[in-house]
Amino acid sequence: MLNRRKVIGGIGGAAIAAAAGAQLVGSRNRRKLGYAIVGLGYYATRMIMPQFANCTNSRLTALVSGTPSKLEQFGAEYDIPARSRYSYAQFDSIRDNPDVDIVYVVLPNSMHAEYTIRAARAGKHVLCEKPMAISSAECEAMIAACRAAGRKLMIGYRSHFQPHNIHAMRLARQGAIGKRRFVQSEHGFPINNPSQWRLDRELSGGGSMMDIGIYSVQALRYMAGEEPIAVTATENTDRNDPRFREVEDRIAWSFLYPSGLIGNGLSSYSSNHNHIRLSGDNGWIDLEPGTAYDGHHMRVRKGWDEPQDVKPPPGPGANQFAAQLDHLAVSVLENREPIVGGAEGIQDVRLIEAIYRSAKEGRTIRL
Amino acid sequence: MLNRRKVIGGIGGAAIAAAAGAQLVGSRNRRKLGYAIVGLGYYATRMIMPQFANCTNSRLTALVSGTPSKLEQFGAEYDIPARSRYSYAQFDSIRDNPDVDIVYVVLPNSMHAEYTIRAARAGKHVLCEKPMAISSAECEAMIAACRAAGRKLMIGYRSHFQPHNIHAMRLARQGAIGKRRFVQSEHGFPINNPSQWRLDRELSGGGSMMDIGIYSVQALRYMAGEEPIAVTATENTDRNDPRFREVEDRIAWSFLYPSGLIGNGLSSYSSNHNHIRLSGDNGWIDLEPGTAYDGHHMRVRKGWDEPQDVKPPPGPGANQFAAQLDHLAVSVLENREPIVGGAEGIQDVRLIEAIYRSAKEGRTIRL
Numbered sequence A, B: 001m002l003n004r005r006k007v008i009g010g011i012g013g014a015a016i017a018a019a020a021g022a023q024l025v026g027s028r029n030r031r032k033l034g035y036a037i038v039g040l041g042y043y044a045t046r047m048i049m050p051q052f053a054n055c056t057n058s059r060l061t062a063l064v065s066g067t068p069s070k071l072e073q074f075g076a077e078y079d080i081p082a083r084s085r086y087s088y089a090q091f092d093s094i095r096d097n098p099d100v101d102i103v104y105v106v107l108p109n110s111m112h113a114e115y116t117i118r119a120a121r122a123g124k125h126v127l128c129e130k131p132m133a134i135s136s137a138e139c140e141a142m143i144a145a146c147r148a149a150g151r152k153l154m155i156g157y158r159s160h161f162q163p164h165n166i167h168a169m170r171l172a173r174q175g176a177i178g179k180r181r182f183v184q185s186e187h188g189f190p191i192n193n194p195s196q197w198r199l200d201r202e203l204s205g206g207g208s209m210m211d212i213g214i215y216s217v218q219a220l221r222y223m224a225g226e227e228p229i230a231v232t233a234t235e236n237t238d239r240n241d242p243r244f245r246e247v248e249d250r251i252a253w254s255f256l257y258p259s260g261l262i263g264n265g266l267s268s269y270s271s272n273h274n275h276i277r278l279s280g281d282n283g284w285i286d287l288e289p290g291t292a293y294d295g296h297h298m299r300v301r302k303g304w305d306e307p308q309d310v311k312p313p314p315g316p317g318a319n320q321f322a323a324q325l326d327h328l329a330v331s332v333l334e335n336r337e338p339i340v341g342g343a344e345g346i347q348d349v350r351l352i353e354a355i356y357r358s359a360k361e362g363r364t365i366r367l
Helices: A002-007 A042-054 A068-077 A091-096 A109-121 A136-149 A163-174 A208-224 A320-333 A342-361 B002-007 B042-054 B068-077 B091-096 B109-121 B136-149 B163-174 B208-224 B320-333 B342-361
Strands: A033-038 A058-064 A102-105 A125-128 A153-155 A180-188 A230-236 A250-256 A262-268 A273-280 A283-287 A298-302 B033-038 B058-064 B102-105 B125-128 B153-155 B180-188 B230-236 B250-256 B262-268 B273-280 B283-287 B298-302
Touching: A033 A042, A033 A320, A042 A058, A042 A068, A042 A320, A058 A068, A058 A091, A058 A320, A091 A109, A102 A109, A102 A320, A109 A125, A109 A136, A125 A136, A125 A320, A136 A153, A136 A342, A153 A320, A153 A342, A163 A208, A163 A273, A163 A283, A163 A298, A180 A208, A180 B180, A180 B250, A180 B262, A180 B273, A208 A250, A208 A262, A208 A273, A208 A342, A230 A342, A230 B230, A230 B250, A250 A342, A250 B180, A250 B230, A250 B250, A250 B262, A262 B180, A262 B250, A262 B262, A273 B180, B033 B042, B033 B320, B042 B058, B042 B068, B042 B320, B058 B068, B058 B091, B058 B320, B091 B109, B102 B109, B102 B320, B109 B125, B109 B136, B125 B136, B125 B320, B136 B153, B136 B342, B153 B320, B153 B342, B163 B208, B163 B273, B163 B283, B163 B298, B180 B208, B208 B250, B208 B262, B208 B273, B208 B342, B230 B342, B250 B342
Parallel strands: A033 A058, A033 A102, A102 A125, A125 A153, A180 A262, B033 B058, B033 B102, B102 B125, B125 B153, B180 B262
Antiparallel strands: A180 A273, A230 A250, A250 A262, A273 A283, A283 A298, B180 B273, B230 B250, B250 B262, B273 B283, B283 B298
């Protein structure tokens, strides 16, 4: 655990720093909202839960898991009383727990819709991990449920709270590299363990696109600053590989945008990628790694000059994880919409559906 | 001129170094074959002609130009006698010049076929700049003419004589990064001067694809080590921009290969790119710049390790330009086929035709 904390960069205790924009400014309200974490897997327990110690407006108050030993172990570690430890069968009674303001859904993809909707119906605000759900129809139901309940919905797009990504978007908007002409993003890793849930279509809803390619989709959107109007995709998957009997391995695609910008994306379960580059008519901005847990690296090239390393100004919060948790808490406290709400989540899922369709039909899909 | 020589890296006087493979080894024959340069533009006069001083088997013996003052200026500079200075009208009499063994065609693209065919008919071997021609039909005629005349034909793909590119191909073949899964290459520059020949379709045959995107096509092929079986492309060109009234600006495309490898390419006349990356299931090889005149930079990443800078072993010749000139000379002297002959050139032109067609029709083209 200590080791893992080191990996994610423990700028522990840092206050919410000079923020990137009004939307990201921390609340003057010092109240801490209570989070219930639903699903105690690696990401929840190793990456998210240690971060409440770095939060200003968020605290961990409840746990939901199907594994009693996990509830016991993490309940003890984080001082969660027995009444705030839930099995999935008990989940709906979370409505009666005044210590829980927000439910953070960190389950396999196919369970996102169900637990988001049940949380909203229980009167809780929801932070849901990406992908928002495994179909745009599910996303619509999630948005409707949160709206009907009068509760906030945010999707776990932590890059929007990460200093290098925030600074790259800012430079692009300011015209630092001229007019935007080409954006590219590749995300992937060689997946192993054929029995993991990511390779089980029932749980994942898809292959690399749903898990890691969605970072490329997101990056191609936030670096562009506009929405694609067409997509053209190519897939390759070795169906004889035991990992890929149910889900896709690699997909490459191009987005075309209204301004004429072109975007190339890659999603892979059989090669290493974590890269974003935006090229203008007067240089480029490069992030590699671009969306990692830490260790981000940014280079900017002006015209034909040598590329320069750029250290961005501090972002909000102690790090992207803590800032993300606090952003939803502050959005709730101040009754503002989160910057990455349901509309952001459904757009990525719609684009992934279009990418799948383009690859399958071998033609450009107009959006 | 001195300045330019510095730019291209004057490893002057270096002998043909330990070569990459048998095909690139220099000849033990010390005879120097005579080259006629056809077209005295920037590339010919600044990049190529100074390199004969670094060659082992090649010398400059004739000049062909439509501009008498250029013939006079460069004829004097390179000590070319008046009888070996030709206008285009006089070109066919080059057959009677025993000092000329090889004709190097460095003309605008639409003139490549004509001068290659006329050179072959005049009994000369031919080095032709890329793109080989502006259509695959022209390429076929060029191959047929050289075959009928019993003369060698080589296309100016200098990356095959450039140490970083040679080493990258070698590492890929040796499995240094595992099984090849994704290859990408972006080439482009913001073009200016709307009146230049590259933007005149009559002379160029096309836009960025013909001039700079062809480097991406080539790189996607030589880094893959196999030929694409399908292509899917997206184009964007602002036809209101005075530069792009006749030719395309940007095209992005994906190649699919028999092994399942996917390749993403970009060609641009409105942003800076000179990049090649091959990703395997155990790391990647990155060249940036990848196909510049000099200053190549290579990084290799093994698995999840930190990327490492890699300095390749010396390639053949003093540099890629001299090695290319000598390769054809040695191929002639030893009656071997050049490693980048007409078959290599026509394949790129066929792929460019397929890329254009895919972008126009909005669908995947099977090859």
